[in-house]
Each structure stands twice: as structure tokens, then as C-alpha cells.
Amino acid sequence: MPSIANADPETDARFMAAAIALARRHLGATQPNPSVGAIVVAPGPVPHVLGRGVTAPGGRPHAEPQALAQAGAAARGATIYSTLEPCSHIGKTPPCVDAIIRAGIARVVVAVLDPDPRVAGRGCRFLREAGVDVSTGVMTAAAEEGLAGFLTHRRLGRPHLTLKLAVSPDGAIGRAGEANVAVTGAAARAAVHAMRAESDAVMVGIGTALADDPRLDVRLDGVIDRKPLRVVIDAEARLPLASRLVRTAPEHPVWVIAGGGAPSARMRALRDAGVHVIEAARDDAGRVSLADALRLLGLYGVMSVLCEGGTELAAALLAHDLVDRVALFEGAIPLGAGAIAAPPSLANRGAGLRERFLLVGARAHGPDRLSTFERRHRDKG
Ligand SMILES: NC(=O)c1ccc[n+]([C@@H]2O[C@H](COP(=O)([O-])OP(=O)(O)OC[C@H]3O[C@@H](n4cnc5c(N)ncnc54)[C@H](OP(=O)(O)O)[C@@H]3O)[C@@H](O)[C@H]2O)c1
Known part of the structure; x- marks a missing residue:
């Protein structure tokens, strides 16, 4: 030997x-x-x-x-x-x-x-x-x-989920009726684009898609070849055909996860526009079952998801214990009147997360601060 x-x-x-x-x-x-x-x-x-x-x-x-x-x-x-x-x-x-x-x-x-x-x-x-x-x-x-995406996918049969939200010092994530309210600055935004580049999929709720008309692509100097799947949780398939996501779907995949029995004409119109529409089970409230949505993404081989909000989707994912990591950006400027509150567990520097999550990192991005929390224990199956 x-x-x-x-x-x-x-x-x-x-x-x-x-x-x-x-x-x-x-x-x-x-x-x-x-x-x-x-x-x-x-x-x-x-x-x-x-x-x-x-x-x-x-x-x-x-x-x-x-x-x-x-x-x-x-x-x-x-x-x-x-x-x-x-x-x-x-x-x-x-x-x-x-x-x-x-x-x-x-x-x-x-x-x-x-x-x-x-x-x-x-x-x-x-x-x-x-x-x-x-x-x-x-x-x-x-x-x-x-290897977190791969390990979670193999152990739990669903993608590893990172929840990213930007919260202002007065506990808000946006302002009602106003699109794309900047909560953080350029350095924090660049960090989010780097997180997108390392994810198989980027996900938002239909509320965010309607309010902000986001692109959810990777805009980072020197990075040209990363196109994470863009996913919208959208029980009734309301994503507008004129949205940036739908218009760019043929060259950068967009998936709508609708609830079972969503209006067939809407689903057909989205499919004709190049969007991949899948139907997940509904929960007791008639919304998309998020556990089923993630299971379906896992079946398609998606190993990591970066969820970028908004409040309702973030709160529901946390309530159903489907979040593995939280990336909490804290901005420096209060949003004041008309603010949309962040999910309660993310307020006060993520104080409400501490029971289930461990703070594993904190760093500055320009004037803003990123705190990263990891799920404490999970049955590794
Ligand atoms: N600061 C940040 O980091 C940040 C990030 C993203 C968004 N935002 C802001 O957040 C606001 C939008 O937030 P939002 O809370 O109104 O919308 P959201 O969380 O993006 O979307 C909520 C919608 O998703 C759909 N949905 C389907 N199944 C669901 C489920 N199981 N649980 C929860 N939602 C489900 C529901 O509509 P259907 O039942 O019709 O499907 C629900 O109304 C915007 O103002 C945006 O600018 C801020």
C-alpha cells in the first residue's frame, strides 16, 4: 500500500x-x-x-x-x-x-x-x-x-428555504400604495443579488409581484450567466400578462404556483405567455399550501429557494415552520407614515425568531446591517 x-x-x-x-x-x-x-x-x-x-x-x-x-x-x-x-x-x-x-x-x-x-x-x-x-x-x-440545499432536499424532500426581508428601524417593509420603497442601500441590494445568484429559485407572493412588478433577476457586475427560477405564489393565477416577470418569461423561466382549481382561463393565458403554471393543494383558508408548493419544487429538483417576501408570505412560511435560514436586512431610515409592518417575529432585530433560530452572523452592508439566523434543530430524517 x-x-x-x-x-x-x-x-x-x-x-x-x-x-x-x-x-x-x-x-x-x-x-x-x-x-x-x-x-x-x-x-x-x-x-x-x-x-x-x-x-x-x-x-x-x-x-x-x-x-x-x-x-x-x-x-x-x-x-x-x-x-x-x-x-x-x-x-x-x-x-x-x-x-x-x-x-x-x-x-x-x-x-x-x-x-x-x-x-x-x-x-x-x-x-x-x-x-x-x-x-x-x-x-x-x-x-x-x-451543501445546505442538497442536504435539505435529500433529507426533507423539499428545497432549503432562506427568507430574506429588509426591515426599516420602525419595523416596516414598505409603504402602502407605493412600489419598490427602498428600505436599504446599494451595498445591501448587491448582497441580495449575490444571494439570488447562489439560489436555484427566487420566490415572492403575488402581493409583491402586483405592488412592485419586480424582475427578480441577478444584476451583479461580472455575473452574466445566473438565472435562478423565478417563482410566484399566486392562488388564483392573478400575475398580470403585462408584468415584467411574464414579459421576460420566455428567456428567464417564471413559475406560478397556483391553488388547485384556479381559473383555467388565467392559467392558460399565463402558459401561452411562456409561464410554467403548476397547481398545488390548497390549505384550509383556500390559499396555496406552502408545504405542498415546496414539495412540488423539490420534485422538480429545486434544492434552494430564496424567498423575498412580502409580509404575508413570510409570516405564513414562518408559521408553517418551512424556513431554514433568515437573512434580515435592517435599514437605517424609518419609513414613517403608511408603513406596512414586517411580520412580528422579524421586528426588534428578529427578537421573535430567537426561540427557533440561532443568530449565526451579523455584518454591515454600507449603512445597513444583515443578521443571519439558522434554524436550530430539525429532524434530519
Ligand atoms: N422590504 C422587503 O424586503 C420587501 C420584500 C418584498 C415585498 N415587500 C413589500 O411587501 C408588500 C407586499 O406584501 P404582501 O404581504 O401584501 O404580499 P405577499 O406576501 O407578497 O403576497 C401575499 C399573497 O400571496 C398569496 N398567497 C397564496 N398562498 C399564500 C399563503 N399560503 N400564505 C400567504 N400568502 C399566500 C395571497 O394571495 P392569493 O390568495 O391571491 O394568492 C396573498 O395575498 C409590498 O408593498 C412590497 O413592496 C417588501
Whole structure:
């Protein structure tokens, strides 16, 4: 058996951190696969990188074969760091474990075990059976952050949901009868566009679509190829044909999630305009069942959703415990008279979230502040 190099915790953490950063590059672009980072490192007293790979846009090829191809013959006896357990099933590409064994890799370091029942520990087992040294659990929490969409999708059968709202110091998210009221400044808006770029889908309620006529696209310098699915929760299929969303649907997909039995003429008109309309179950109040809407998105392979409001949809998602992360932007300027109140749990710096959510980060974006909350515990299924 080849000698195992680089097996010290500090070196492992350093190269795994690099693989995690690499994976981040294609976050939001690899659906239906997760964005994985892989790095092949040469053995020896001064370990150095021989090859890097990140899941390609569209999900193929996977990270590991790309990193191995870059390393070439030098991969023999080397270590590969992978943010996710290498796959062992034949999907559209041959399994990564085979490529790793064929390349003569001596050691595999994994951050997160794959909960997909087709892999679920088998990847590591096959590698060990082939005489490859395998270490797991390296930088797991950091890697899970980038894999959150994939992990939630596999564990709960629905996308990971981030709720983003901007709230003024007087607890408002907008002003009645006024479109696109700016609650935060340019730096916070750029941060939201970056969040969109890393999401499979961006979602709003029909109230926001009617009030603001948003585009929900990614407008970020240097980013041209990100088109997250745009989703409107719209029980009666009221989204206007003249809206920006419908007018741009042929080149940037828009899905309306209507309630079962929504007016067929409206659904037909939206479909004729290029909108994908799906019908979800209704809740007891006759609204779209949000659990069913997310289940349907999950069935279509959507792994992460950024919900951008408004108040009613945000409050309903929180009430039904369907929110995994909250990105709460707090603006610096009060909105004053005519303000539309944020959901109560988001007022006072998210004080009402504290029971179910943990504050995991706070940072400034220009004059505004972003607080990030993560769901405390969930049955991982
Ligand atoms: N500051 C911010 O971050 C921010 C972000 C977004 C929006 N806004 C502001 O928020 C305002 C719009 O908020 P909003 O509360 O009126 O509208 P909303 O939350 O965007 O949409 C609410 C509508 O969604 C539909 N819906 C369907 N199923 C639902 C369910 N299960 N739960 C909740 N809603 C469901 C309902 O209409 P149907 O029953 O007809 O489907 C409901 O009236 C605008 O003024 C906008 O400018 C602010």
C-alpha cells in the first residue's frame, strides 16, 4: 500500500477549506447536483496542489474526475479532498469512486457524508474495500453550509428555504400604495443579488409581484450567466400578462404556483405567455399550501429557494415552520407614515425568531446591517 501523506489535522483543514471555497463558485448553477469542490494534493513534506475541480454548471462533470484529470499520472499515491462523499452509483456519469481507485489515489478526505440513499456511506466503504485510506468529518459544519440545499432536499424532500426581508428601524417593509420603497442601500441590494445568484429559485407572493412588478433577476457586475427560477405564489393565477416577470418569461423561466382549481382561463393565458403554471393543494383558508408548493419544487429538483417576501408570505412560511435560514436586512431610515409592518417575529432585530433560530452572523452592508439566523434543530430524517 502506498505511504499516506498529509494526514495531519491542520493540513487536512487547510486543503478542505480550499475545496469548500472552490465549491462555492458554482453554488446555484449545478442543479440537480450539489456544487462540490475537490482538490488533489501531492504527498511529501511540502504538500502541494496537483489538481482542482468543482461540479460543472448543469451538474456534470463531477468535481473529482476533473481534479484527477488535472493531476494526471501524478495522482498516484496522492490525497484527494472532497467536500462531499464521492458517488458510488451510476448516474449520468460513471461513479467517482471508480475514477479515484483507477487513478491510484492513496487517501480520500471527506467533509460531508452523502445522505442520498444511493450513496449513504457506500462511497467510503467501496474506497476502503479497495485499500484506499478514508478520513471523514473534516470541516463538516463549514462544508454543510454550502451543501445546505442538497442536504435539505435529500433529507426533507423539499428545497432549503432562506427568507430574506429588509426591515426599516420602525419595523416596516414598505409603504402602502407605493412600489419598490427602498428600505436599504446599494451595498445591501448587491448582497441580495449575490444571494439570488447562489439560489436555484427566487420566490415572492403575488402581493409583491402586483405592488412592485419586480424582475427578480441577478444584476451583479461580472455575473452574466445566473438565472435562478423565478417563482410566484399566486392562488388564483392573478400575475398580470403585462408584468415584467411574464414579459421576460420566455428567456428567464417564471413559475406560478397556483391553488388547485384556479381559473383555467388565467392559467392558460399565463402558459401561452411562456409561464410554467403548476397547481398545488390548497390549505384550509383556500390559499396555496406552502408545504405542498415546496414539495412540488423539490420534485422538480429545486434544492434552494430564496424567498423575498412580502409580509404575508413570510409570516405564513414562518408559521408553517418551512424556513431554514433568515437573512434580515435592517435599514437605517424609518419609513414613517403608511408603513406596512414586517411580520412580528422579524421586528426588534428578529427578537421573535430567537426561540427557533440561532443568530449565526451579523455584518454591515454600507449603512445597513444583515443578521443571519439558522434554524436550530430539525429532524434530519
Ligand atoms: N422590504 C422587503 O424586503 C420587501 C420584500 C418584498 C415585498 N415587500 C413589500 O411587501 C408588500 C407586499 O406584501 P404582501 O404581504 O401584501 O404580499 P405577499 O406576501 O407578497 O403576497 C401575499 C399573497 O400571496 C398569496 N398567497 C397564496 N398562498 C399564500 C399563503 N399560503 N400564505 C400567504 N400568502 C399566500 C395571497 O394571495 P392569493 O390568495 O391571491 O394568492 C396573498 O395575498 C409590498 O408593498 C412590497 O413592496 C417588501
